[in-house]
Amino acid sequence: MKDVIVGLQWGDEGKGKVVAFFSQFYDAVVRYSGGSNAGHTIEYNDEIKIVNHLLPSFYIKKSIELIISAGVVVDLEILYNEIENLKNKIEILPEIKISNLSHIVLPVHKKLDEKYDSVNKIGTTKRGIGPAFADRVNRLGIRIKDLENEKKLQKKVERISAIYEKIFGITFDFNDLKKFYNYLKPYITSQLEIIEDIKNKKVLFEGTQAVLLDLDMGTYPYVTGSNCSTSGVHSGIGFPVKLDNLLGVFKAYLTRVGNGPFPTELTGEEAELLRNKGKEFGATTGRPRRVGWLDLVLLKYAISVSGVNEMIMTKGDILNGLEKIPVCIGYKINGKFVDKILDIEEIEEAEPIYTYLDGWHDVKDYTFKKYIAFIEDFVGVKIKGFSFGPKVDQIKIF
Numbered sequence: 432m433k434d435v436i437v438g439l440q441w442g443d444e445g446k447g448k449v450v451a452f453f454s455q456f457y458d459a460v461v462r463y464s465g466g467s468n469a470g471h472t473i474e475y476n477d478e479i480k481i482v483n484h485l486l487p488s489f490y491i492k493k494s495i496e497l498i499i500s501a502g503v504v505v506d507l508e509i510l511y512n513e514i515e516n517l518k519n520k521i522e523i524l525p526e527i528k529i530s531n532l533s534h535i536v537l538p539v540h541k542k543l544d545e546k547y548d549s550v551n552k553i554g555t556t557k558r559g560i561g562p563a564f565a566d567r568v569n570r571l572g573i574r575i576k577d578l579e580n581e582k583k584l585q586k587k588v589e590r591i592s593a594i595y596e597k598i599f600g601i602t603f604d605f606n607d608l609k610k611f612y613n614y615l616k617p618y619i620t621s622q623l624e625i626i627e628d629i630k631n632k633k634v635l636f637e638g639t640q641a642v643l644l645d646l647d648m649g650t651y652p653y654v655t656g657s658n659c660s661t662s663g664v665h666s667g668i669g670f671p672v673k674l675d676n677l678l679g680v681f682k683a684y685l686t687r688v689g690n691g692p693f694p695t696e697l698t699g700e701e702a703e704l705l706r707n708k709g710k711e712f713g714a715t716t717g718r719p720r721r722v723g724w725l726d727l728v729l730l731k732y733a734i735s736v737s738g739v740n741e742m743i744m745t746k747g748d749i750l751n752g753l754e755k756i757p758v759c760i761g762y763k764i765n766g767k768f769v770d771k772i773l774d775i776e777e778i779e780e781a782e783p784i785y786t787y788l789d790g791w792h793d794v795k796d797y798t799f800k801k802y803i804a805f806i807e808d809f810v811g812v813k814i815k816g817f818s819f820g821p822k823v824d825q826i827k828i829f
């Protein structure tokens with residue numbers, strides 16, 4: 432069994448929590464794309480709360496393998512801190528495998544991310560993600576395996592530092608990496624071994640970011656630097672994995688961090704209320720998340736390009752107590768009614784058209800079920816269950 436869980440909006444749908452819950456049914460959880468731009472908050476109980484940036488999310492009551500595959504760009508310091516933090520929080524550390532083919536996010540990548548974003552205002556997480564992926568494509572990147580061989584590494588470092596100094600005027604700084612590498616050494620595994628290892632296991636692939644932030648199918652250029660949608664699994668593993676189930680996670684409303692179009696965005700007091708109620712502040716950067724109503728046209732688009740065949744809705748509890756809930760069912764674009772996206776760039780000019788559904792006081796109410804049924808009917812994909820609180824076990828599967 433090989434399944435994938437991805438976000439269907441602009442990230443922060445609660446994927447981490449959903450992956451943590453479902454991982455109890457698998458042997459391994461694999462991260463296949465992104466890097467430490469991800470922030471997945473997992474609340475196990477009142478005492479244990481973890482924010483993962485690089486480690487896969489997992490269920491703590493079961494032994495499980497956590498794999499960081501070649502498609503992930505790894506910030507060694509962040510990973511070191513994450514493992515240390517985990518050791519302090521839980522008794523037995525899961526087995527961790529880090530691909531030797533993963534590219535390393537270098538301090539220069541973070542500096543360059545800042546520089547680029549000050550002009551090309553995407554509103555990135557400044558975690559060096561774009562520049563690290565760009566160096567990978569430019570064949571300049573340093574991979575984890577490169578740290579094994581001092582001499583070869585020196586040559587690569589000289590080459591990359593010359594380029595950074597000449598082209599970008601940025602001084603290359605490489606000192607601390609060895610310390611973190613030595614710490615992480617016991618976990619480093621060849622990508623081939625990872626491929627062999629997962630072949631006959633029950634594996635859950637954990638998406639980061641989301642379909643609308645996917646490098647190709649998202650709201651380009653306001654996207655991240657990797658194929659974080661379902662299509663990224665194959666290249667991120669380096670093997671054409673046959674996926675059985677593709678599960679999409681979406682929030683009962685919508686959020687976005689960073690810049691880019693957002694047709695159903697709220698402003699002013701209404702936005703403040705929803706943001707505070709939903710605790711919508713970035714897990715990675717602490718930035719207030721932009722908030723708005725559920726956009727079913729975008730959800731349908733995300734489903735169609737990701738091939739998702741079932742869904743989980745999260746955070747319906749945040750909307751408890753609203754009398755009516757606006758849901759976007761179409762747009763007016765250049766005077767025309769549109770309810771299907773053919774070119775995602777068009778949403779920059781879209782004016783949302785809403786229908787107003789009855790609210791609920793509690794997710795056990797009939798009107799909550801009707802909200803779910805309305806969404807299923809509109810997008811044509813089954814909602815398998817819903818999450819109704821931040822804790823891992825606060826999830827109801829139908």
Ligand code: GDP
Pocket residue numbers: 438442443444445446447448469470471472473474714744745746747748749818819820821822
């Ligand atoms: P991710 O990046 O998709 O994993 O999502 P984040 O962890 O960045 O953001 C989701 C936030 O909502 C986290 O703080 C979760 O603990 C919390 N959360 C997840 N599901 C629910 C839910 O159903 N209800 C509530 N109230 N909070 C939730």
Ligand code: IMO
Pocket residue numbers: 438441442443444468469470471553554555556557558559560561638639640641644653654655656687688689690714
């Ligand atoms: P999780 O996995 C929400 C957004 C950034 C920015 C754009 C590009 O927690 O859902 P990047 O640093 O990747 O070059 O930034 O993508 N972004 C996210 N937004 N959740 C995330 O991850 C994100 N990762 C990147 O805010 O708009």
Ligand code: MG
Pocket residue numbers: 442443444469470471472714
């Ligand atoms: Mg997040």
